[in-house]
Amino acid sequence: METMEKAPLMDVPAPAQPPRKRSSRLVKAACLAGLVCLASLYCRPEWKPWPRGSPYGTFPEPNDPFRFIPCTDATLPPALDDAHPEQSWARLFDPHPEHWSWGNAMAHDSHRPAHEHPHGRPHEHPHHRPHDRPRDRPHGHPHEHGDHDHHRGHGCHRHRDPYAGRGIYLCGYLDVPLDYTNKSDPRIARLAVTKYQVSGLALRPLHRRHRRHRRHPGRKSERTIVIEPGGPGGSGTSMAWRSSEQVTKRLSGGKFDVLGWDPRGVNASLPAVSCFPYDADRDRWALRAGQYREVSPSPKAQLEFADAMSDAVFNACERMHGDLARFVSTAFVARDLEEIRLALGEDELTGYLVSYGTGIGQTYANMFPDSVGRMILDGTEYVRDHRLVGGFGWTALDNVTDAWRDGFLGECINAGPDHCALAKPVCGDRAVVALDGLQARMEALVRSLIERPIPGYTGFSGPSLITYSALVQAIYGALYNARSWPSLAEMLFELEAGNSTLAAAMLERSAWEYDPAMPSPPGKRPSSDELGQLVICADSYDAPDAPGAIGWWESLWANMTHDSWISGNSRFSNVFPCRHFVDYWKPAEVYRGDLNGTLRHPVLLIAETYDPATPLRNGRRLLKEMGKNARLVAHHGYGHSSRDTSNCTDAIAKSFILEGTLPDEQETACVANEKPYMYGVKKDDVSSAVARARDPIEAWDEHLAELAVLNPRLLSRKGI
Numbered sequence: 001m002e003t004m005e006k007a008p009l010m011d012v013p014a015p016a017q018p019p020r021k022r023s024s025r026l027v028k029a030a031c032l033a034g035l036v037c038l039a040s041l042y043c044r045p046e047w048k049p050w051p052r053g054s055p056y057g058t059f060p061e062p063n064d065p066f067r068f069i070p071c072t073d074a075t076l077p078p079a080l081d082d083a084h085p086e087q088s089w090a091r092l093f094d095p096h097p098e099h100w101s102w103g104n105a106m107a108h109d110s111h112r113p114a115h116e117h118p119h120g121r122p123h124e125h126p127h128h129r130p131h132d133r134p135r136d137r138p139h140g141h142p143h144e145h146g147d148h149d150h151h152r153g154h155g156c157h158r159h160r161d162p163y164a165g166r167g168i169y170l171c172g173y174l175d176v177p178l179d180y181t182n183k184s185d186p187r188i189a190r191l192a193v194t195k196y197q198v199s200g201l202a203l204r205p206l207h208r209r210h211r212r213h214r215r216h217p218g219r220k221s222e223r224t225i226v227i228e229p230g231g232p233g234g235s236g237t238s239m240a241w242r243s244s245e246q247v248t249k250r251l252s253g254g255k256f257d258v259l260g261w262d263p264r265g266v267n268a269s270l271p272a273v274s275c276f277p278y279d280a281d282r283d284r285w286a287l288r289a290g291q292y293r294e295v296s297p298s299p300k301a302q303l304e305f306a307d308a309m310s311d312a313v314f315n316a317c318e319r320m321h322g323d324l325a326r327f328v329s330t331a332f333v334a335r336d337l338e339e340i341r342l343a344l345g346e347d348e349l350t351g352y353l354v355s356y357g358t359g360i361g362q363t364y365a366n367m368f369p370d371s372v373g374r375m376i377l378d379g380t381e382y383v384r385d386h387r388l389v390g391g392f393g394w395t396a397l398d399n400v401t402d403a404w405r406d407g408f409l410g411e412c413i414n415a416g417p418d419h420c421a422l423a424k425p426v427c428g429d430r431a432v433v434a435l436d437g438l439q440a441r442m443e444a445l446v447r448s449l450i451e452r453p454i455p456g457y458t459g460f461s462g463p464s465l466i467t468y469s470a471l472v473q474a475i476y477g478a479l480y481n482a483r484s485w486p487s488l489a490e491m492l493f494e495l496e497a498g499n500s501t502l503a504a505a506m507l508e509r510s511a512w513e514y515d516p517a518m519p520s521p522p523g524k525r526p527s528s529d530e531l532g533q534l535v536i537c538a539d540s541y542d543a544p545d546a547p548g549a550i551g552w553w554e555s556l557w558a559n560m561t562h563d564s565w566i567s568g569n570s571r572f573s574n575v576f577p578c579r580h581f582v583d584y585w586k587p588a589e590v591y592r593g594d595l596n597g598t599l600r601h602p603v604l605l606i607a608e609t610y611d612p613a614t615p616l617r618n619g620r621r622l623l624k625e626m627g628k629n630a631r632l633v634a635h636h637g638y639g640h641s642s643r644d645t646s647n648c649t650d651a652i653a654k655s656f657i658l659e660g661t662l663p664d665e666q667e668t669a670c671v672a673n674e675k676p677y678m679y680g681v682k683k684d685d686v687s688s689a690v691a692r693a694r695d696p697i698e699a700w701d702e703h704l705a706e707l708a709v710l711n712p713r714l715l716s717r718k719g720i
Contacts, residue, residue: 482638
């Protein structure tokens with residue numbers, strides 16, 4: 001039988017292949033390009049025009065008590081004398097999303113640029129007004145970054161959402177009674193409101209059959225964090241615009257919406273309290289009436305002048321606004337806050353209230369104990385102090401000297417000359433700078449201005465003077481924000497060396513509310529500066545043993561400036577006008593009850609060891625009175641409120657807002673992560689270089705923009 005064997009493999013040359021033609025490659029490339037083009041026609045990511053109106057629907061939505069519409073440059077509440085305010089407001093709705101104010105994309109760990117919402121713009125100092133970011137193409141738009149996946153849903157759709165994953169700023173207003181104690185009074189206050197909605201907006205379905213598939217975007221969050229920056233007179237809408245995204249990230253991991261409002265009389269709320277028809281008039285009189293005691297040839301004569309001016313201002317307030325000052329007390333603001341909670345439709349209030357906002361919070365908690373939810377009071381006042389004659393002023397001086405010596409000067413030396421200019425040896429002296437010597441030098445420099453101001457010059461305003469009053473005011477304001485300290489230290493270092501250029505530039509940037517170099521915006525209203533004094537005076541109008549003679553106030557002024565040369569004059573000017581308040585008004589309501597009511601939930605207090613406005617002592621006294629209804633975080637850091645970041649403080653606050661949990665201990669100590677002058681320096685070499693090279697004017701401008709929200713009274717120049 002014949003067998004078949006497998007033949008051995010042999011190396012046989014392969015047949016020659018014919019050479020490929022170049023034209024075939026071009027044809028294939030052209031075909032491929034054609035397919036890509038056809039696919040792009042079907043699956044293009046750019047914004048497609050919607051058949052009618054806005055792709056997100058029409059605003060305001062029916063039955064919305066806040067009448068929210070997406071924020072644009074035009075969204076200011078309608079005038080009180082508007083016969084059809086809701087129709088006027090609805091006409092402000094702009095259907096074009098590229099004109100709206102969107103948050104940063106959630107996927108990016110970045111912060112929204114400082115940018116004031118129009119609610120804040122009318123009262124911003126022109127030098128502090130941040131530049132509007134371009135809104136013709138949103139950050140994160142597919143065309144801008146080549147990202148073709150920024151849309152909701154799956155697969156290719158003709159109508160994609162370039163704003164997917166981004167929150168939206170919504171503007172609205174809420175009408176409340178002007179006088180809660182008189183139901184027959186038809187007058188209202190119109191509160192300006194800004195909300196940052198973390199879920200953004202949902203596209204409006206094109207077809208009815210798709211509406212049941214509407215996704216979560218566009219919905220209100222489970223809770224809303226209501227914020228208020230303080231003052232009195234601080235704008236909550238401006239705070240919302242500046243910091244909502246940071247607040248929701250810090251306190252809820254980006255889960256909860258954030259809402260800020262302008263308290264009655266403030267900023268965009270109506271009626272707004274301004275007792276000067278133009279800011280330039282206020283600037284003129286403030287220069288003379290606000291002269292500090294140390295530079296007054298006759299303190300008594302200066303006090304008489306300021307007293308007459310206070311009387312004139314209150315008289316103007318009464319002529320321009322009638323009995324409005326009767327309805328601006330903290331008790332009425334607390335009632336407004338309850339109306340906001342009811343309009344939100346939430347069973348309890350979730351809040352982050354700062355500085356004077358903590359006074360609102362204390363009053364609210366004891367007027368509406370069953371409405372108290374997860375409330376944080378940061379930078380705690382003790383409202384019992386505000387019931388005393390001048391109490392808003394003289395009870396707030398505790399920490400200022402320590403913040404100046406241990407903080408601004410002491411931490412400068414600790415940081416060293418690479419990070420703080422004042423730690424450098426002075427010319428001709430090789431000795432290491434010591435704290436006592438530095439303090440003596442700086443205070444001698446400041447006192448020298450009492451005898452003679454230092455001449456200066458800026459290209460903006462021409463000749464200028466570095467005056468005692470202006471420099472001390474700048475130092476006090478800087479203690480609110482330790483991130484401003486490197487700029488202030490460099491300015492003082494140069495000023496001591498005989499160079500006034502930086503000092504003149506920095507002080508002039510906060511000198512005036514009216515800027516003659518800038519055209520006045522259409523419809524611009526004067527600042528609501530007088531509101532703060534009216535609130536302070538209303539809350540203390542019935543103080544026992546109120547002195548009638550001006551001599552008592554002269555002694556108080558001397559005592560306050562002796563206790564604190566940094567803050568004594570400023571704090572005295574807050575309370576001195578109250579001498580005339582009762583000549584014109586009697587508040588409709590003030591809260592005079594205790595602060596130990598049983599609350600639905602305990603509140604979280606945060607008080608700072610070196611806070612220049614609200615001493616740690618305040619938090620501890622309030623904790624003692626509130627007992628089991630509160631917990632206290634003693635925040636070991638610098639600046640006003642817990643802006644000096646601490647992971648410990650943030651973890652407690654976040655756990656409270658998200659879960660409602662609080663420490664078992666009555667008081668918990670937390671320490672800031674970093675020290676002043678060293679923020680970001682230890683992270684890496686790049687950030688260290690940036691920190692050292694940062695322009696002091698740029699950093700100072702950021703500080704002033706933040707101060708305008710926290711305490712606008714510290715911005716304007718006070719005397720010479």
